[in-house]
Amino acid sequence: MTRSTTDPAPEPGSSSGDPPQPGAGSFRPEAGQGRTRVLLVAGFVLASLNLRPALAGMSPLLNEIMSDLGLSPAAGGGITTVMVVCLGLLAPVAPALATRLGLDRTLLIGLLILAAGVGLRGAGGVTALYAGSAVVGTAIAIMNVVMPGVVKQHFPDRIGLFTGIYVSGLVTGAASASALMVPIEERYGWRTAAGSVAVLAVAAAALWAPQAFARRRGGRAAGGRRPYAMLLRRRVTWYVMAFMGLQSLTFYIMLAWLPTIFRDAGLPADQAGYLLALTNLAQIAATLTVPLHAGRARSQVPHVVMAAVLTVAGYVGVLLAPATLPWLWMIVLGVGQGASIALALLIIALRAPDPASVTALSAVAQSSGYLLAALGPFAIGLLHQLSGGWTLPLVTGILVCGVQVVFGVLAGLPAAARTGQVPDRVGEVW
Template sequence: MTRTTADPGPDDLPRSGIGPPSKPSRRTTQVLLIAGFVLASLNLRPALAGVSPLLSEIMDDFGLTPAAGGAITTVMVVCLGLLAPVAPALATRLGLDRTLLIGLLILAAGITLRGVGGVVALYAGSAIAGTAIAIMNVVMPGVVKQHFPDRIGLFTGIYVSGLVAGAASASALMVPIEERYGWRVAAGSFAVAAVAAAVLWAPQAFKRHRRDRGAGGHRPYAMLLRRRVTWYVMAFMGFQSLTFYIMLAWLPTIFRDAGLPAAQAGYLLALTNISQIAATLTVPVHAGRARSQVPHIVGAALLTVAGYLGVLLAPVTLPWLWMIVLGLGQGASIALALLIIALRAPDPASVTALSAVAQSSGYLLAALGPFAIGLLHQVSGGWTVPLVAGLLTCGAQLAFGVLAGRSPTPGVPARVPG
């Protein structure tokens, strides 16, 4: 079989710790590689998830309106959409490993900046952190392919689970840190994790080896955009992201306004993030074997709707149950969106292109959520109208998900081999 530029060759093996000359060296290299990879994945969401538990304190300190408070998350999500195409260009020039290292260092700088200055530093630091996450989002799947070519499923699961676990950790820890040291220290605390990941990853990034394979390559964007299924996938990715970021930005505030303590509100957001792990580890495995993903998409959307309804109608009655239900629905939704990107594109180059356009458009759409919900709350004076708007978004997610998840046309693979 002809080897493509994305396929690893024998000279690539020492990079992944498989073929160094001695066993101690091999073990050390492998441990550093996996530890750096896992810690990098844990840094993909705390900068986003750590804002909402602190939002009331930030708004009080700077005198921000609810719409302006929601715009902090919006700025970051806009960067995820607009700047995702920067990552392939960096990876082609510098290699995947060094691009990931740059992303971690930029992330640490952005997190630190937003906790040390005024309003301008708050938004500028958020934009810098969002830029870093955009780069890392795109690079991480390529890192999996490069370093773990025979264990892609395993390390993809580890990476997505690390993403979710990082968000859960930030949600749970922000309020206790804020109560002891203030919101500025809490907001900047995860810069330490980014620096630690950079330190662990630096030996890998500065190894002398050939430029990373598969970072560039032809991406048939024009051909993809002529296919209707591409637009369905883009819309599904966008609306499921929108329903997620609405809750990520405002859920602790909703619970606090309903009468729950600040710490409990943060723990509930952490619970919904932890619950996602059960779905991200199981749903893609089952759905990937099916010709149509529609039943899974419907189930995920209904769980998300049930979580929204619980928060709307009975926020202080069994809130932990609503968070588990919401987390399962949202975790299954993002896993299905990423799975469908792989299933609906006919070749690796098209998968890369579809992933780029879907994530860029999806995050740009999702960026409207926190700001729009904050504005609706500001105008209506309560959370009923914003949450009803969120439920309508869930309906759009379901509609486009069904279109994207239908059985592919003849000649298009139903699932990814292997």
Template sequence: MSLRNVLLVAGFLLAALNLRPAIAGLSPLLDEIMKDVGLSPSGGGAITTVMVVCLGVFGPLTPLLARRIGLDRTLLAGLLVVAAGELLRGLDGAPMLYLGSALAATAIAVMNVAMPGIVKQHFPTRVNLLTGVYVAAVVAGAAAASALVIPLERATGFDWRGVSALLAVPALLAALLWLPQAMRGKAAEQNGPRPFGAILRSRVTWYVTALMGLQSLTFYVMLAWLPTIFLDAGLPADQAGYLLSLTNLVQVATSLAVPVLAGRRDSQVPYVVGAGVLTVFGYLGVLLAPATVPWLWMVVLGIGQGASFALALLIIALRPADPAGVTALSAVAQSVGYVVAALGPLLFGYLREVSGGWTVPLTVGLGILGAQLVAGWFAGRPATLGKANL
């Protein structure tokens, strides 16, 4: 492999590592943030909700940017804006917290949509493998952030604001590594994205969108509230953070293996259904016995959620015929999907407030997982979105 290709892969992976720390890094600090800023549980859940809303609302910017400056430069811009958002939310006051979180999430939204297209553009013969590697890097970034923020507080003496600002450093490093690729990239895509109208008329698009949205909803609920659930069950804060990190680490291995295996088959239905069933068992464990073998529930949950996320992105990359089609389908599926997902953390925070515990929210989560299984059944069936029907 040439040096240029090594730098391409390294920059791509480091960029992927920065797609979740801005969100996952807040979860273990959520109780501290709520006490410091004076937020209610609903207000605390709203931080993640604001970010996930931005993931949905601003995803459609990506095809427009790709037309003007190309996918490579779009990714570079996203990394720089993510760093700016992480620095901004470390300033004093709740408005800066929400504004910085929204800015970081907007950049992540653009990068989320761009990454499957970049896989198709730069690695057209290795879509399965690079999708797995990319998803594993995304999950690894979330795992590292959730595991390290509390130790970083203790090691540096910073409060949550200082630790949040430190999360900008990896994004800046990724931007520096991706800069040569962006400078070599085309100023605009020669094959622009297909019109959204044609995408919206395809039933396949809506199956994929439903799968993306529902699996994202159940994921972000756990990302936002899992440490708090364990704290309420009597576990210490550092252990709660480590358990969240454990489920994310399990997702790394799952994300590497599942796309390679599932991509070899015309139908991904068996994998999507199996992933959904495992996620159900993880939710049940957290609901019925959160302090009893919590590591087991996190392993099961990690396998299920990691596979679900990887399969959703693999299906997005496989169905269209070219990078432009992937970018267009990715924009629709991730934008609408993340708007749906944004309801999760806020809904769970509200249900916790009115019910006084986690039984009602987690039971609702099990119902949502049932809908995810149905969506996955239809999204995983063989189909092709070719140039003619895009």
């Protein structure tokens, strides 16, 4: 029997119109004592801070690494490419681990693999550098995928809040690593600077370990199987995949080329770097606020549209007047891009009915998303080389934003709006 249209609105955070179902270890008063809840949240936050430093912290060290190891610019750029490709190709590893071990232990394994990869990366020559980078990419891929499932499992009635918290941790970790790598390198060398990220990973693993090995009712709540064939038959899966991929593409285009665009417009190199840092800071404001508000809404469409509008406005500002009020364009662009990634990850958590399904949807969305994102900087660079300027590349980026908003709207619609019905059970339509 379906609900009438006069029924009260569902609780925020449900995937298909039903109140959220508490999972094992969910963030409720009866789930444990206050100290246990504090450790859970603290471990979750510290884990989120590890999602980007090992990736973002390499760019400021690239010149020193290339000089020390005799790498060409193409080979130096390959360090980041290896990590981003691994983010896409190895994302499906996470659901397989979660099926056997549960989400909490899978996150712990990701943190330990990250620490090992960071250590390997700076321990030897070129082979160790690339091998360690591949291990780092694998670890980040695992953690990327399981974090939405961890939110669904432990905080089912606070999905918007904790999505905002962990995406903010992701952005904060990236910005902090970018800022700290050069001072550490100047004092201790690039190997110590690059290896310093392992300290954060080990600290997070130590704090998360009690949660990973805790015994609780319900066992491995996220360990249920979710066949990919069934997942891929649902239209919403493809909408979420496309939205995740396209917003990642528009982000990595700007991440790779913004400093060069500003320098070609006549701005000093240091100012170009500060502007890139500014757009990262603006993302934090969006990731803290947008998921909290959007997670309470039945439809995320208005938020998706506004985020795309702001991203396009940032692109247009950089295209038409890169040297005029560049700080304004960076704030607008940062808010738009920060809101977009936060919404993509929030929608993954909202559209699937249980932690296992969230993990599977996260895997397919992030796998396709990062593989697409890896092509963006190369394609834009090629367009710049062929056209001799930045107009064609930036117009292409704006067009991609237009496609992004289409799939974002389709992904942001609740199940009832997409199908014309409200399901009787969680997960019947999503």
